[in-house]
Amino acid sequence: MYLWDLAASDYGNAFYAAAAQAGSQSWSAWFFGSLDARNFITVDKPPASLWVTGLSVRLFGMNSWSVLVPQAVMGVTAVAVLFAAVRRVVSHPDQGAVAGLIAGAVLAGTPAAALMFRFNNPDALLVLLLVVAAYGLARAVQVASWPWLTLVGVVLGTAFLTKMLQGFLVLPGFGLAYLTAAPTAWRNRLLHLTGALAALVVSAGWWVLAVQLTPATARPYIGGSTDNSVLNLAFGYNGLGRLEGHESDWGAATVGARNTSTGLHRLFTTEMGNEISWLLPVALLAVAFGGYLAARGRLGRDEWAALLSWGGWLLVTVLVFSYMQGTIHPYYTVALAPAIGALVGLSTLWAWRLRAGWDGRIAMAVLLGVGGWWSSVLLRHNHFGPVWLPTALLLITLTGALSVAVGRRWWMATGLIAGASAAAAGTVAFTVATVATPHHGAIPNAVSLLRPAPGLAERVAAGGWTGDEATNGQLAKMLTTTTTPWSAATNGSQSAAALELATRTSVMAIGGWSGDPTPTLAQFIDDVHAGRVAYYVEAGRGGAAQPQGRVIRSENHSASHSREIADWVAAHYPAITVGTSLVYRLE
Known part of the structure; x- marks a missing residue:
């Protein structure tokens, strides 16, 4: 099911597809998670998921299957690992198999899962890593195994390198499960958890440290940060900024993505409800039912630990997603699907057993x-x-x-x-x-039930307005024939990604995805004078040639330095209109 007609989605999210292409062209871009092979700027997430797709593109070439099949494989693997994790906590093998099959079926049959396991956002890898960590926790709890618990820390550290702090939402439930259920002394449990935490820090921090120790001039700008650091990205734009709704304070320019209607109803309404809530009420009841059984002493130690780990995963994630005031997209809810599946499977078994x-x-x-x-x-x-x-x-x-x-x-x-x-x-x-x-696009929905406004899907993207960059053959031919490090510079990562996919060249994304303060006008002028950029493309509604030579620019530019660069280019170079884009030859 996850492989069926994948090519219909083309490259899925062009932003991450372009980064995968860049990673296939340059090992340095692959390591840093750069949007372009010349390492101008990274994407707004850490690179773990791009390491997978970048290797796939390097091995099999740039096509929709090499970009999307890895996500489907991750989905199938997540379902299999969830089955194994749930089966393991039930002492009776046949009953455990039934509970595991139900859990896996629920995960596989959740719309958010089918969406993300066929799409190249980082969420597919995140879900797989979290399920693998849950399996490792089940093994660790059974025999108080510090090696298995250490593995859990390593996997969750890798989850941080996939989608940063979202990978840590399972930590409270996991820690409580081991602390209360592992068959060893309290001192040993605390030591084991400390060791696992150290493993988490190392596995999450090695890449962060490597980036921080690399001189800024020898690496790309860290997209989404205000000071060119991974820590600012992790705890700002992808951290506290999301919770508090102040992403703009951390450099983000949100476009129609913020949902200010916070509360528990959020996950049951509109697109979020369509993607995740079908069996969510059953899973919440399962937590209550499991608590009742535990209070009456009817759950074994392993099942009690499973209730704490999966229930903690569910409840913490539900609360965070319900009340976070910053940018949240419906597909984030795929992180709930494994917990829903596990709890539905276990509660069905518990009820049938009684x-x-x-x-x-x-x-x-x-x-x-x-x-x-x-x-x-x-x-x-x-x-x-x-x-x-x-x-x-x-x-x-x-x-x-x-x-x-x-x-x-x-x-x-x-x-x-x-x-x-x-x-x-x-x-x-x-x-x-x-x-x-x-x-397609940056914010996919499960099923298109409503007809969008004419042209809206083609024009709106998180990061600005785009035009025909992906389909403008004349523009693509112009950029393909260039010999400069960057064939062009353009306003925003979305337009840059479309041009990169169309031309297989590197394109400088001015302002990045979220209005990043790079490059400065002085830096851009130096690059132009040094012959490092051939064209400037003011994409989509970014500009239009006027008879008097004036340029009308959209109010959607997200940073003043981007406007300064556009003004400088317009003042010093002649423009031509290619399709819907205004193009300046800088050589």
Whole structure:
């Protein structure tokens, strides 16, 4: 499913695709995560995911499959590792296999997962690393193994190099699980956790240290930072700025991405609800049910640790995503999918195991009923499928819940299978529709249910306005014939990425992705006079030639230095219009 018709999405996110191309052309650009092979500026995230796609492009050439197939492989691997992690915590092998299969199926059938496992944002690798860390934690808890716990630290450090602080949202649950459940003395548990934390710092910090020790003149500018440092990027634009809503204070120029409507309802409404919330209410109930069982002493040590680790993962991430005031995109919610899958699988097993008692039957009935009810709500709200489908699925799940509550064995088994199938039908159908939808741009959504304003998808990108850079054959030919280090400079990373993919050349992204303070006017003038840049392309609505020689520029320029550069170029070089772009020859 994840491999089906991948080429329909072309390069997916052109921003990261261009960086992967750059990494395939230059090992230095690959190491730093640069947008261009000449190392002008990095992307706004650390480079771990680009290391994977960059190697793939280097091995198989620049095409949509070499960019997107690694993400699909990560998705399949994440599902397999989740199955293994859930199966391991259940003492009975057959029961563990059933719980693991349910968990894996839920992850595979979540729209956000199908979206990100077929798209080249860093989230696919992030999810895989977090699931691998959860598996390592399960192994560590079983025998109080410090090597396995150290591995967890190494993997989570790598998650930091994938998407920075988002990779640490699982830490509270993981730490609490080992601290309370590992079969060894408290002193040993604390020592083991300290060692794992040290491993995390080393695995997360080696690249940061390498970048910081490299002179600024010998490496690219760190995109998204205000002072050309990784720490500023991690704790500013990709850290506190996201939580507090002050990314602009850290150099970010947010474009229509911030959601100021904070609260627990956020994950259940609009696009976020469509991508992740189908079985989220069931997972939240599973945490409560697991707490009830733990209080009554009905969970073994390994299952108790699993409840803490997966429940902590779910609750902390839900709270952060619900109340963060900065930029948040719906696809971020894929980080919740493994925890939802694990908790749905485990709670189903727990309820079935206790089916002889009233509490097990009530738990099964409630889980089924809530899952079917919320699925029908989402289907009806989105007008997805036949008009009778939401009602039919709700009736089936309620009938299944009633059959489970009655308590007769044959009725219970039939009701559970029918009710669970109906409750899962919505998320599966939406996932299939997500797979059938091509995805492009910086902020993909699962299924296109609404028609955008004419031309909006082509014009709007996080970072500015773009025009026909990706399809302008005349412009591409001009840039391809250049011999300078940078074939062109342009306003913003989005336009630069489109030109790089069209020409296979390096393009200087003035202002980067988020209005970064690079280059200064003096630096740009030096590069032009030294013959390092052939053209300046004022992309999209950035400018238009006027009869009097004036230039009208968009108000969407995100930094004053970008305007200064555009003014200097316009004052010193003649312009021609190529497609929708204003082009200046700087040689």
